[in-house]
Amino acid sequence: MPPDLNLRVLPRTVQQETVEKLRLAIFSGVFEPGTRLIESQLCVQLGISRPSLREALRSLAAERLIDLVPNRGPSVPTLTWEEVTAIYEVRELLEVEAAGRCSQRIAEEQLRALETALHAFEKAASSKDSLARVTTAADFYSVILANCGNPILEEIHRGLVARISLFRSRSMSLEGRAVSSLAEMKEIYDAIAAGDEKAARKAAGKHILEAMAATKRSMDSGS
Amino acid sequence: MPPDLNLRVLPRTVQQETVEKLRLAIFSGVFEPGTRLIESQLCVQLGISRPSLREALRSLAAERLIDLVPNRGPSVPTLTWEEVTAIYEVRELLEVEAAGRCSQRIAEEQLRALETALHAFEKAASSKDSLARVTTAADFYSVILANCGNPILEEIHRGLVARISLFRSRSMSLEGRAVSSLAEMKEIYDAIAAGDEKAARKAAGKHILEAMAATKRSMDSGS
DNA sequence: GTCAAGCAGATTGTCTGTCATTCTTTCATT
DNA sequence: AATGAAAGAATGACAGACAATCTGCTTGAC
Numbered sequence: 001m002p003p004d005l006n007l008r009v010l011p012r013t014v015q016q017e018t019v020e021k022l023r024l025a026i027f028s029g030v031f032e033p034g035t036r037l038i039e040s041q042l043c044v045q046l047g048i049s050r051p052s053l054r055e056a057l058r059s060l061a062a063e064r065l066i067d068l069v070p071n072r073g074p075s076v077p078t079l080t081w082e083e084v085t086a087i088y089e090v091r092e093l094l095e096v097e098a099a100g101r102c103s104q105r106i107a108e109e110q111l112r113a114l115e116t117a118l119h120a121f122e123k124a125a126s127s128k129d130s131l132a133r134v135t136t137a138a139d140f141y142s143v144i145l146a147n148c149g150n151p152i153l154e155e156i157h158r159g160l161v162a163r164i165s166l167f168r169s170r171s172m173s174l175e176g177r178a179v180s181s182l183a184e185m186k187e188i189y190d191a192i193a194a195g196d197e198k199a200a201r202k203a204a205g206k207h208i209l210e211a212m213a214a215t216k217r218s219m220d221s222g223s
Numbered sequence: 224m225p226p227d228l229n230l231r232v233l234p235r236t237v238q239q240e241t242v243e244k245l246r247l248a249i250f251s252g253v254f255e256p257g258t259r260l261i262e263s264q265l266c267v268q269l270g271i272s273r274p275s276l277r278e279a280l281r282s283l284a285a286e287r288l289i290d291l292v293p294n295r296g297p298s299v300p301t302l303t304w305e306e307v308t309a310i311y312e313v314r315e316l317l318e319v320e321a322a323g324r325c326s327q328r329i330a331e332e333q334l335r336a337l338e339t340a341l342h343a344f345e346k347a348a349s350s351k352d353s354l355a356r357v358t359t360a361a362d363f364y365s366v367i368l369a370n371c372g373n374p375i376l377e378e379i380h381r382g383l384v385a386r387i388s389l390f391r392s393r394s395m396s397l398e399g400r401a402v403s404s405l406a407e408m409k410e411i412y413d414a415i416a417a418g419d420e421k422a423a424r425k426a427a428g429k430h431i432l433e434a435m436a437a438t439k440r441s442m443d444s445g446s
Numbered sequence: 447g448t449c450a451a452g453c454a455g456a457t458t459g460t461c462t463g464t465c466a467t468t469c470t471t472t473c474a475t476t
Numbered sequence: 477a478a479t480g481a482a483a484g485a486a487t488g489a490c491a492g493a494c495a496a497t498c499t500g501c502t503t504g505a506c
Contacts, residue, residue, distance in 0.1 A: 011293045011468085013488065015281070039458070049490045051274050054459095055281045058238070062285030070234045071458060071497050086375040093320055093376075094313075152309040153316075156379055234497085236459065261486070272461050277488095294468050296487060 014048055018056035021046065026065055026076060027165045028131075037066070037074040064163055079164065081219060087164050088212040092205055094157045095141065098148035099204035103192040106147045111193060114143045118189050125178035133172045134165070140185055144192070164215075171214040184210060237271055241279035244269065249288055249299060250388045251354075260289070260297040287386055300386075304442060307390060310383050311435040315428055317380045318364065321371035322427035326415040329370045334416060337366045341412050348401035356395045357388070363408055367415070367427075387438075394437040407433055 022042075025031060043053050061068035067077045106114070121136040138161065145154040161168070171177060184207040191199035245265075248254060266276050284291035290300045329337070344359040361384065368377040384391070394400060407430040414422035 011488095013293050015488080016293070038456090040456090051277070051491095052489060054274075055278055058278045058281040059285045062282045070236050070239070073458060083375070086373045089373055090317075090375050090379065093316055097316055150309045150312055152306070152313050152383070156313065160375070234459095238459085263486075274462095275460065294487060296469095 014052050015055045015059070018046055018048060018052060019059050022056060022060055023065060023162070026060075027162070029166050029169070031076045033076050033078045033166070035076045036072075037076070039073060063159060077163075079167070081216065084164055084167060084215060084219070085212070087160050088208060088215070091157065091160050092208040092212075094153055094160070095144070095208055096201045096204045098145050098150075098153055098157070099188055099192065099200040100197045101148040101150070102144045103195055103197045103200040105149050106192060110143060110147050114140065114147075114189060114192065117143050118185060121185060122182055125182045130169060130173035133178050134169045137168075137172065137181065137185070144188075167215050167219065168211075171211065171218040174214055174218055177214045180210065181207070181214075237275050238278045238282070241269055241271060241276060242282050245279060245283055246288060246385070249283075250385070252389050252392070254299045256299045256301045256389070258299045259295075260299070262296065286382060302387065302390070304439065307387055307438060307442070308435070310387050311431060311438070314380065314383050315431040315435075317376055317383070318367070318431055319424045319427045321368050321373075321376055321380070322411055322415065322423040323420045324371040324373070325367045326418055326420045326423040328372050329415060333366065333370050337363070337370075337412060337415065340366050341408060344408060345405055348405045353392060353396035356401050357392045360391075360395065360404065360408070367411075390438050390442065391434075394434065394441040397437055397441055400437045403433060404430070404437075 031037065037057075039050055039053055039057075043050050046053065057066065057068065057074050060066045061074065064077070066074045068074050117136065117140040121133070121140055124132040124136045127133075141157075141161075145157050148154065172181070184203065187203040188200060188207060191197075191203050254260065260280075262273055262276060262280075266273050269276065280289065280291065280297050283289045284297070287300070289297045291297050340359065340363040344356070344363055347355040347359045350356075364380075364384075368380050371377065395404070407426065410426040411423060411430060414420075414426050
């Protein structure tokens, strides 16, 4: 089979870039949860027209990254502990499954990528850069989800993680969380590298539970 | 406590109604998969302006109910068997979990609602109305998902079911599928009614696997 | 002084119209 | 028949406008 050159670089539209910019802004906490976003202001800040902005807002609303109430406009959602818990519970379901599947099917090359990601997190864990911690930890899980053999699982997981990204960055800056997180992730890596599905599932489940507990601690103290 | 009358009927906007109309149209197969949707045509058919339509399209695209390729416009996605399988696999994960949780926490009143839904499907199964079969079967699962105690699980499940709704209606019109489906659903109901979590999980898993197999049969013969 | 009514500003929902850019298809050429 | 170019169609993006709705503030009454 000849190499497929039909790669067609997707043209990046204004609305796509706007979605990504706003997504990032929400991730990194530029907007306080509960903040009302005003269309006209965002238009100016982003340098785009109102129709383009509104299209981007519909996308974000469908992803549940913003709330969109008729006649009141968009706002950054305020998650309750119940909602955060619910998200973590589904994440557990997905990540345990993904880790288990991954252990049975990951390719040698991807395993090395996982190891690289783990080392990157190791480095970030010992630093003061809490953004780097979240990023590298997310990368680690990205590799697992990308190799679980189910793109839908990956897609849904990405969406869920996005919705609680703000809380993750807070909990990851807790004293000692990065260190214990590293140990848990190493367990997951070892189990996957060994091809031990049962151990991989167990380790992934444990990791999520710990992350949930850490998030709860940060929510209790933070607000 | 006085009854909460602060229910505020959400004003229905044009774009919301458009999203629902198009969603329904895609569900019921008005557009053949692969069909390109043309903005100007849809505007006329729906009697709305292009900006409103485009906002609705962004929402649907974020829900993965349509494909939206820059400069080529929206089209109804053509799902491959691999994608359908992936969706069914995640559905299995979610439904098994939901059935298990539901068996442990469902209220008496909701259990009766589940029974009612089961009977409704029983009636539909013996009829020739394949739309009613899909609808009542969906209602049955809605009750389970609504009582699993995790709204995120419910939300994600709804999104996944929507994406394969077309295939479900095809498989449900297969000879004999409704009958065996009924037996499987009765098993699930019995397990939940008995509060038997293990049995509920097992029955839910079996039901999904059967549904997936039926869908595969209908895809093989249908295309 | 407190509370309710009403008014003005701000914001969103929606439409019309326009223009550049990018496909898509047709047609002429070789 | 394959190539290439040009015409047509469709989308991406913007500006401007207006009605409906919400919000907050002022005014007025008790």
